[in-house]
Amino acid sequence: DQQVKQNSPSLSVQEGRISILNCDYTNSMFDYFLWYKKYPAEGPTFLISISSIKDKNEDGRFTVFLNKSAKHLSLHIVPSQPGDSAVYFCAAPETLIQGAQKLVFGQGTRLTINP
């Protein structure tokens, strides 16, 4: 069962507008979330994170919002630029009984910024 879900496989946005990428999770024990960005032929790179004690975290053009009651988070990119075209993954660390942690990823959303 997928614990982190990104239900939109793709999103197309005009340059300069806002891009909103969504992510839902099912595990109420998740207390930290990360967004990764991936270009073709490269590994994913960390973009921004948020702790469950916050409902918003901002870093330049990127803002992540967390709605714990809805088990939903979103990544906002304002303004969108052509270089933002990439696949975006939402992820959360899952803590196992023995204390180990593993990162669980969503399916990814391919964002295309059109000039």
Next chain:
Amino acid sequence: DAGITQSPRYKITETGRQVTLMCHQTWSHSYMFWYRQDLGHGLRLIYYSAAADITDKGEVPDGYVVSRSKTENFPLTLESATRSQTSVYFCASRHGEAFFGQGTRLTVV
């Protein structure tokens, strides 16, 4: 250079062959992971390791074997490659956020 490196970047192998994908990190992070990326599935965890000599299965471990005799290395072996194992494989280490290698594109023919 500090970082995480995977080798080879590209590999074509035949069904039934044994293949080993290498992963090396320079930070001495405790956690290391192997993921595969497939269309429609995102990044799925194959195996992970919390420290040297401690490994555990992820979501899709069947057909794979890992070892971690040293903190900095985490090789992934396909014991008898199958076409369904054609994929892009990513190794990662974690301290806070995870840092990924550039990936190995494996094709099994």
